[in-house]
Amino acid sequence: xxxxxxxxxxSILFHCFAGKxxxxxxxxxxxxxLNVDRTAIMNDYLQTNxxxxxxxxxxxxxxxxxxxxxEKTKALKKVLGVDQAYLQKSFEAIENRYxxxxxxxxxxxxxxxxxxxxxxxxxxxSGKAVLA
Numbered sequence: 052x053x054x055x056x057x058x059x060x061x062s063i064l065f066h067c068f069a070g071k072x073x074x075x076x077x078x079x080x081x082x083x084x085l086n087v088d089r090t091a092i093m094n095d096y097l098q099t100n101x102x103x104x105x106x107x108x109x110x111x112x113x114x115x116x117x118x119x120x121x122e123k124t125k126a127l128k129k130v131l132g133v134d135q136a137y138l139q140k141s142f143e144a145i146e147n148r149y150x151x152x153x154x155x156x157x158x159x160x161x162x163x164x165x166x167x168x169x170x171x172x173x174x175x176x177s178g179k180a181v182l183a
Contacts, residue, residue, distance in 0.1 A: 052077065052080065052081060052084075052114075052160065052162050052166070052170065053162070053166070055081065055170060055173070055174075056166060056169055056170060056173070058173075060061060065077065065078075068176070072161065074136065075096055075099065075133065075137070076138070076141050078095065078096070079092050079095075079096060079138055079141070080152070080156065080160075081170070081174075082095065082172065083152055084156065084162075084167045084170055085170070085171060085174060085175060086171075089142075092138075093135060093139075096133060096135075096137075096138045097133060098134070098137060099133045100132050100133055103131065107128070107131045107132070109130070110127075110131065111124065111127060111131075
């Protein structure tokens, strides 16, 4: 999140292979700081399944599993996709261990109120996110 603050124009591209682990959680935390509704955050997270559908299909064809119902194929599909439970469990783990997301941001990630406010100023325009 500090990298976002370092940008002159407030934009940054970050991604990973499937978007569910580090980058998925980072995006969810950024959206939380921007006061985006948890349902909208979840919908954004699940959008990965739609956006990666074609790429995942090609990847599965490249690894040439003989049986579409094989354990290997099922495991690969699980690794390639996102599930609501992944993000939900991440939020629950943070809230259980640190009492709430804000404590986690401030005390663990060292992303305090001043940084959060600066992020909001950079990425929000008239109360609406300018994230793409």
